[in-house]
Amino acid sequence: MKKFLLISILIIFVLTSCSIKSADDYYNSTESGTLTATISINCSTAVEYKGSKRKKAEILTDYKVNFKKGDTVFDAFKNACKNKKIQFEYSGMGDNIYIEGIDYLYEFECGEHSGWEYSVNGAFPSIGCNAYELKNGDTIRWLYTCDLGADIGNKYEHT
Amino acid sequence: MNTLKNFNPVVLLLYFVYVLFISIFSFNPILLASGMLGAVLYCLVVSDKRSVIKSLSACIVILLAVTVTNPLFSHNGKTVLFFINDNRVTLESLIYGAVLGLCITEVIIWFKCFNLVFDSERFIFLFGKISPKLALVLSMTLRFVPSFIKSFREINRTQKLIGNSRRLKRYLNSFSAVVTQSMENSIITSDSMNSRGYGAKKRTFYSRFRFTLSDALFLIISTTLLALSVIFKSDFTYYPGFTFSEINAVSVTGYLSFIVLAFIPFIYELKEGIRWKYLISKI
Numbered sequence: 001m002k003k004f005l006l007i008s009i010l011i012i013f014v015l016t017s018c019s020i021k022s023a024d025d026y027y028n029s030t031e032s033g034t035l036t037a038t039i040s041i042n043c044s045t046a047v048e049y050k051g052s053k054r055k056k057a058e059i060l061t062d063y064k065v066n067f068k069k070g071d072t073v074f075d076a077f078k079n080a081c082k083n084k085k086i087q088f089e090y091s092g093m094g095d096n097i098y099i100e101g102i103d104y105l106y107e108f109e110c111g112e113h114s115g116w117e118y119s120v121n122g123a124f125p126s127i128g129c130n131a132y133e134l135k136n137g138d139t140i141r142w143l144y145t146c147d148l149g150a151d152i153g154n155k156y157e158h159t
Numbered sequence: 160m161n162t163l164k165n166f167n168p169v170v171l172l173l174y175f176v177y178v179l180f181i182s183i184f185s186f187n188p189i190l191l192a193s194g195m196l197g198a199v200l201y202c203l204v205v206s207d208k209r210s211v212i213k214s215l216s217a218c219i220v221i222l223l224a225v226t227v228t229n230p231l232f233s234h235n236g237k238t239v240l241f242f243i244n245d246n247r248v249t250l251e252s253l254i255y256g257a258v259l260g261l262c263i264t265e266v267i268i269w270f271k272c273f274n275l276v277f278d279s280e281r282f283i284f285l286f287g288k289i290s291p292k293l294a295l296v297l298s299m300t301l302r303f304v305p306s307f308i309k310s311f312r313e314i315n316r317t318q319k320l321i322g323n324s325r326r327l328k329r330y331l332n333s334f335s336a337v338v339t340q341s342m343e344n345s346i347i348t349s350d351s352m353n354s355r356g357y358g359a360k361k362r363t364f365y366s367r368f369r370f371t372l373s374d375a376l377f378l379i380i381s382t383t384l385l386a387l388s389v390i391f392k393s394d395f396t397y398y399p400g401f402t403f404s405e406i407n408a409v410s411v412t413g414y415l416s417f418i419v420l421a422f423i424p425f426i427y428e429l430k431e432g433i434r435w436k437y438l439i440s441k442i
Contacts, residue, residue, distance in 0.1 A: 022242070
């Protein structure tokens with residue numbers, strides 16, 4: 001009896017902490033917001049990578065997305081992907097959200113130093129995308145790197 | 160009856176390596192399912208049905224657990240079932256999980272078959288030449304686990320009968336008794352080995368396994384089938400959408416050769432069983 005109670009409380013806790021939506025519900029819900037940002041997603045490095053099957057570099061080009069005050073890069077990115085029905089996968093929670101793959105292109109697919117990085121107004125912040133607060137009119141670029149950022153202008157300096 | 164034991168252990172070991180190699184590295188649902196079927200049928204013919212059903216039900220639990228867990232951690236795939244916290248749960252990752260579970264459970268069942276064929280004698284024959292000491296230690300430790308469980312059960316039952324009704328205390332008592340007993344046994348074993356002159360001279364052993372014509376035939380057939388199924392292998396990818404090589408004469412040859420390879424033990428056992436019945440009927 002005790003065990004049963006414990007397990008049911010655990011299941012209820014897990015279910016309430018997740019929001020489960022059907023695909024239609026998810027894509028039809030729109031996020032409102034008065035501020036706008038511009039998002040581009042590009043994987044030209046993956047197209048050039050030897051042995052890659054990727055043909056198209058532009059996944060999203062200069063897309064205007066709305067966001068609320070206090071929203072982070074991750075929130076704006078999420079809304080853009082939702083509106084344009086782009087697949088992505090993330091892991092982690094809170095400030096430590098990490099984007100593993102966008103549009104079926106995943107980290108480590110083009111060598112062991114490959115993955116997604118983001119820049120805001122041309123600079124690469126070295127913090128998680130859910131920790132960077134956006135300002136109105138910011139330009140976000142999600143870029144795929146095959147060499148720890150060296151090929152997209154964000155060389156990794158070992159300290 | 161277990162007639163597969165008549166073959167040379169080296170040939171049998173190679174056979175098991177072939178089957179496991181293909182089923183693990185192909186990751187193809189058709190190959191995995193046929194390999195599973197071959198192993199289960201062989202187990203059903205050779206060992207008793209109750210133990211097979213027991214391990215199969217354990218396998219089904221593992222299979223279901225992996226199938227359900229994989230889509231929660233992998234969100235790749237085109238066919239969306241629903242969304243959890245902005246991450247999609249897809250059909251592709253569900254199927255991938257099922258195939259992964261099938262792969263794991265198939266390895267478990269093939270190892271069950273392996274245990275049915277390889278006893279300690281065959282084990283020592285296989286590894287005795289490379290390292291006699293290691294083979295001896297391995298066969299002794301492998302024997303130790305079931306005997307430990309058996310004496311634990313016996314002591315526990317006796318404790319229950321003499322009125323030790325508190326469960327945890329009883330388990331603790333039985334466990335300490337069993338540990339003491341096994342330590343005593345190890346001293347006795349080492350004394351016995353010493354007094355028989357273990358370590359005084361290089362260890363020799365006699366094995367009655369010879370490489371016969373039927374062993375050669377078995378080796379040639381299984382190696383040919385392995386080569387055929389490796390050369391004519393068909394690809395199967397899961398992400399982002401399912402793609403598989405088209406089904407034509409080439410891929411069917413690859414599939415068929417693996418299916419025959421996986422069914423060799425079952426077919427052989429069936430053939431020997433029929434022959435045995437036939438010979439009995441003639442008496």
